Amino acid sequence: MPPLLYFFLFLHSLSDAQTVAYPPIPGTETAPDCSLSAPTTNKNLIPTRREVYDDGRIIDITHRYVTSMPAFNSNEGVGQFLWLPASMKNGSIANNSEMKLPAHTGTHVDAPGHVFDHYFDAGFDVDTLDLEVLNGPALLVDVPRDKNITAEVMKSLNVPRGVRRVLFRTLNTDRRLMYKKEFDSSYVGFMKDGAKYLVENTDIKLVGIDYLSVAAYDDLIPSHLEFLEGREHILVEGLKLDDVQPGIYTVHCLPLRLLGSEGSPIRCILIK
Numbered sequence: 001m002p003p004l005l006y007f008f009l010f011l012h013s014l015s016d017a018q019t020v021a022y023p024p025i026p027g028t029e030t031a032p033d034c035s036l037s038a039p040t041t042n043k044n045l046i047p048t049r050r051e052v053y054d055d056g057r058i059i060d061i062t063h064r065y066v067t068s069m070p071a072f073n074s075n076e077g078v079g080q081f082l083w084l085p086a087s088m089k090n091g092s093i094a095n096n097s098e099m100k101l102p103a104h105t106g107t108h109v110d111a112p113g114h115v116f117d118h119y120f121d122a123g124f125d126v127d128t129l130d131l132e133v134l135n136g137p138a139l140l141v142d143v144p145r146d147k148n149i150t151a152e153v154m155k156s157l158n159v160p161r162g163v164r165r166v167l168f169r170t171l172n173t174d175r176r177l178m179y180k181k182e183f184d185s186s187y188v189g190f191m192k193d194g195a196k197y198l199v200e201n202t203d204i205k206l207v208g209i210d211y212l213s214v215a216a217y218d219d220l221i222p223s224h225l226e227f228l229e230g231r232e233h234i235l236v237e238g239l240k241l242d243d244v245q246p247g248i249y250t251v252h253c254l255p256l257r258l259l260g261s262e263g264s265p266i267r268c269i270l271i272k
């Protein structure tokens with residue numbers, strides 16, 4: 001084959017490969033802007049919003065941030081957290097939103113400084129969390145619906161040694177608590193002895209749960225202390241676990257690198 005022709009064929013196959021590696025992002029072809037409601041001028045500009053991607057292979061287990069999502073110990077919900085100080089409607093060259101969001105809002109992560117002041121002062125913030133713990137094989141389990149997560153419940157779950165990441169689905173999901181604006185202190189979480197059992201008798205390092213706290217309200221601080229004292233456990237709270245089969249997945253959770261913050265919103269996905 002003449003070298004030049006070979007070169008063109010090579011180029012051609014390269015561009016094919018690029019098309020495969022960088023498929024168009026669904027929704028962006030027709031809807032480059034992401035305003036919440038479609039502008040009335042063009043009925044075709046409707047952004048796609050989804051909970052699963054790639055025919056269900058990728059499952060978004062993060063709650064969408066909305067003003068009506070619950071806030072800890074409040075009946076008011078999160079409220080307005082997003083503003084548009086500069087808008088094109090006001091003559092700016094672009095829209096630039098600003099947000100003000102408590103660090104433990106919605107689907108979020110806790111760092112050791114959350115309940116240990118000396119860890120906070122020493123800088124154990126969300127930027128220090130181990131991404132290896134936050135990413136890897138994970139087990140989604142259903143816990144008994146009639147109890148909080150006690151040592152007895154933990155024992156009955158029989159999580160095998162070697163399992164390092166577990167997402168606990170509870171009655172909170174059935175009750176759809178994350179979709180209710182009013183905070184509900186009767187949510188299910190870990191009792192102190194359940195947290196202690198997990199720390200001492202399992203290899204679980206990533207603990208995920210489906211409401212705003214891994215700790216049951218009655219053991220709020222004692223359970224957090226059990227989990228966070230060793231600085232090896234990472235707590236992901238407020239996960240969206242509806243409509244997911246129990247079993248093994250790969251989890252990916254990425255907190256923001258908020259220097260000095262003991263909490264951060266986190267995007268978590270499961271991959272089949």
Ligand SMILES: *[C@@H]1O[C@H](CO)[C@@H](O)[C@H](O)[C@H]1NC(C)=O
Binds near residue numbers: 085087089090
């Ligand atoms: C323009 O800016 C003002 C002041 O910041 C704000 O109150 C108003 O809502 C803005 N108008 C539009 C159309 O964005």
Ligand SMILES: *[C@@H]1O[C@H](CO)[C@@H](O)[C@H](O)[C@H]1NC(C)=O
Binds near residue numbers: 147186187188
């Ligand atoms: C879990 O504990 C809370 C208090 O922290 C309580 O209100 C709730 O009823 C308990 N849930 C179950 C299922 O026992």
Ligand SMILES: *[C@H]1O[C@H](CO)[C@@H](O)[C@H](O)[C@H]1NC(C)=O
Binds near residue numbers: 089
């Ligand atoms: C951003 O600017 C565009 C163009 O002016 C406008 O249509 C859109 O509504 C703005 N976004 C918001 C949230 O106001």
Ligand SMILES: [Zn+2]
Binds near residue numbers: 104108212213237263
């Ligand atoms: Zn938290």
